[in-house]
Amino acid sequence: MYEVEKGYFSVGLEGDPALAAAISGELARQRDGIELIASENLVSRRVLAAQGSVLTNKTVEGLPYRRYYGGADYADAIEALAVERACRLFGCRFANVQPHSGSNANAGVFLGLLKLGDTILSMDVAAGGHISHGHPATLTGRDYRIVRYGVSRRTERLDLDEIASLAREHRPKMIVAGGSAYPRAIDFEALRRIADEVGALLMVDMAHFAGLVATGLHPHPFPHAHVVTTTTYKSLRGARGGLVLWNDESLSDRINHGIFPGVQGSVMMHVVAGKAASLGEALEPGFGAYNQAVVENARSLAEGLAGRGLRLVSGGTDCGLMLVDLTPKGTDGGTVAKALEAAGLAVNKNQIPFDPKPPEAPSGLRLSSNAGTARGFGKAEFETIAGWIAAVVEAPGETAGLARIATEVREMCAGFPIYRD
Structure with a gap:
């Protein structure tokens, strides 16, 4: 009834042929088809091994070496390694590697750095922005006052004059740059000038170009951004999850608390191990x-x-x-x-x-x-x-x-x- 892939991807699934067959089918799809979806990539065996490890069994809460659960020595070492690698890769001082997704990373930053009801100026989804930046169907869109900017009808690129005008009119507490379907490089320095003029924080979501930033092929959000978020798959070619990066130590407690206990609970340590593996590869x-x-x-x-x-x-x-x-x-x-x-x-x-x-x-x-x-x-x-x-x-x-x-x-x-x- 089921054709089960033999080898690495079916180990341990012999007693569940239906599940094994579905995983084998996905493996065949990836092998025999061409993936052109921007939110997907192919991870290495190293990442697969780390993410499928016994760390699946370990529950921890809190930051490394400050846990609410015992038996965390190795979990602490792994998360600290992921943090160190993230900071080294992107040239920043602080990182939180716990977000389960890029959307969680964004939500945690908003919760930690803003008050409910504050104004956020972000890119409209219809123009290429991401739903986690304030789409009305999300909690972010309900919890904050969202003002949206778009692109020029003539050039289909960001209109910095329009963004500046909206910022002056609405006085946002945060300006968000980056999106889900915007194919052009972003002028972070110009956006920081706008943010400074109105007293706003600048957050950059670099999920779709983080790998290019890490290797000098795209303008770097730092030192212009106050805080940067990204996913760890897509252009980073790693485990599925998110990161938050920043340089100002005065933001640390607020960002960390925004992630936990703000928007999520226990750390998925097997995923953090996968992040550590992929961040290590990105440094090669x-x-x-x-x-x-x-x-x-x-x-x-x-x-x-x-x-x-x-x-x-x-x-x-x-x-x-x-x-x-x-x-x-x-x-x-x-x-x-x-x-x-x-x-x-x-x-x-x-x-x-x-x-x-x-x-x-x-x-x-x-x-x-x-x-x-x-x-x-x-x-x-x-x-x-x-x-x-x-x-x-x-x-x-x-x-x-x-x-x-x-x-x-x-x-x-x-x-x-x-x-x-």
């Missing part, structure tokens, strides 16, 4: 080469799409992600994303700035070079991927064409194997 020389390839491959993909008549929001990308506007093609992101999945290409539908269509069937696609680069693809492979995407956009309902591309995708993936025992 090869991580810089990986991120340089991420940028080059993203440009290759963007140029390949543009050369085949697809419009890119803002005209291109400065990082690993990009947005494709399907409006000129008379289709939508939901339709094309489903067709691409049938062809072995995983993407996500996404709204574009000033999108007249709803989130359920938006006008755009969000793409990323992160995971493909992690498995070894180069510019030539991403040029080929651009051709496949363009072909699917032109004929998303042509099942024979989708099947042909799926075969070609599997052939490409076979040349760049992952997780082979």
Whole structure:
């Protein structure tokens, strides 16, 4: 009834064939398909080993060496290692590695540094911002007064004059930079000037470009930001979770208490171990080469799409992600994303700035070079991927064409194997 993967990924699951089969199916999907979703990446065996370790059994609360539970000597050493590596990687003085997600990291910072009802100036989700920055469907959106800035209709890039005007009008306590679907570099120095003018804190969420920051390929939020948050997967290619980084010691207690007990409880020590492993990898020389390839491959993909008549929001990308506007093609992101999945290409539908269509069937696609680069693809492979995407956009309902591309995708993936025992 079930075909169970033999080897590393099925150890210990022999007594649960249904679960083993589902995990084996996901492994096959990752091996045989191409991941282009910006929120995903491929971790190393080192990260998998750390995150699947006996640390799953350990419960701790509080900060290292200041726990509420006993038996924490090794947990303390692991979390302290993760903190030290995070600070070294990003050149800052303090880090909290406990957030279960980037959204938790953001919520903890807001709770620790702001009062309920304070005004936050953040990027509108419809323009590329992240829902955890104040979307009305989230607790953040309910607990604080959110003022949203967007992008210029002409350039589809941040309009610093508009942000400054909104800041002067609304006098926010915090300005948030960074988003979920903004493909361009951000001028943190200019945003800090605006924040200082109105007496606001500047928080940067660098989840989608943290790896580029760590390797000098993107403007650094420090010293301009008061506090920086990020996820540890995506461009950091690590365990799923979040980080908070800062330099001002006077913020330490407020940020730490905002995380615990503010927005979450016990530390997931197996995940912190996975973070420590991936942060250690990010400090190795090869991580810089990986991120340089991420940028080059993203440009290759963007140029390949543009050369085949697809419009890119803002005209291109400065990082690993990009947005494709399907409006000129008379289709939508939901339709094309489903067709691409049938062809072995995983993407996500996404709204574009000033999108007249709803989130359920938006006008755009969000793409990323992160995971493909992690498995070894180069510019030539991403040029080929651009051709496949363009072909699917032109004929998303042509099942024979989708099947042909799926075969070609599997052939490409076979040349760049992952997780082979």
